[in-house]
Amino acid sequence: MSGAGADVPAEHVEGSSDAVVDLLAALAYGELTAFMRLAEDAELAPTLPYTAALGRLAVAEFSHFELLRERLVTIGADPELAMQPFVAPVDAFHSRTAPSDWLEGLVKAYVGDGIATDFYREISAYVDPSTRELVHSVLEDTGHADFVVTAVRRAIDADPRVGGRLALWGRRLVGEALSQAQRVAADRDALATVLVGGTAEMPGADLVEIGRMFSRLTEAHTSRMGRLGLTA
């Protein structure tokens, strides 16, 4: 439709916008489910201030969902249809990582929120300027999970065995997240293209860069677990 894209082969423009739709929709559904799970986990809290703190984090995730949803509408996508392919993998992740107690819920909230934030930062280099702006406004709204550090460290001080159990739990969270991410990457060509290869509109990373990105994400996760007093 637009004359500006005349030089770009049609399949590239299509590929690019499919990829952005996939990316925004995957993040949107991730935020929507994070909101529901965090609100549910808030009921496990031992005190009302902790319930409120987890509630605040849940509300922040919901506002990210709203931003992503509005962006999908703006670029002409149907948010419901766009999110559909990510329902099964994201729901599978949550059903395999339902916290059995309050501390597992906290670690999941902190690790999940942290990895999501790092991922937003990483992808901001590979998306078009207006998507990048959206990603930056999501990134500015952080810090809601900081209360977790004190709570988890206090629990480990009170009973050091808790540290071993939660470290295992952290590894399980990452393992399940990676296995669902692989499932998504295998099913969604367009999404994989954002990262590997890219398009004329949106230059992607090469495999070396992907490798670096994964090692940055892993390092950030390791230091996040360290802040909680856990070995990754």
Add this chain to the structure above:
Amino acid sequence: MSGAGADVPAEHVEGSSDAVVDLLAALAYGELTAFMRLAEDAELAPTLPYTAALGRLAVAEFSHFELLRERLVTIGADPELAMQPFVAPVDAFHSRTAPSDWLEGLVKAYVGDGIATDFYREISAYVDPSTRELVHSVLEDTGHADFVVTAVRRAIDADPRVGGRLALWGRRLVGEALSQAQRVAADRDALATVLVGGTAEMPGADLVEIGRMFSRLTEAHTSRMGRLGLTA
């Protein structure tokens, strides 16, 4: 402490501020649990737009909780301690009215949100000016439950038996709410005083006015059920 209250017997000032703390704390805990239950019920939604709509309603309840909580801090109360007496009755209400499906969740959201809104409006006459201002800002943030009307009416059109089942459910919700409200009124003298008798600072309603208030709440509930296509 304040010279302005010198003419007012001490127990009256005390009674009055206890009552305001009780009122704000009861509403705060009600909003906090409404947030968690609505976010949980959002998972029962048949489509993602409905999940999002229920999520929006949940977030609105959380922001009311935050306003009430801040107000408690401003008037020198400890929100956690103040909410404690209302945990058991409010939790009992929710455990006795856990929706067994999406439509029951919708009716609970609509009826609960509606009764809460009416109650905020009723009490605004009996509280001090700055509490009244808070109540009005909560009242301005309404309409998030309007989507329920279409959804419930559509379900009844598709299967008229649904109407009978949901009408019974509506009666059960009100019955459980009244029985918990009676429990609270019996336990909390200060709170009962806001409505019956009142204080020099805050004139209460007499029994005739209380009767009128209950009939206004009941009438509003009946017409709300009518809007859903249900007999109250």
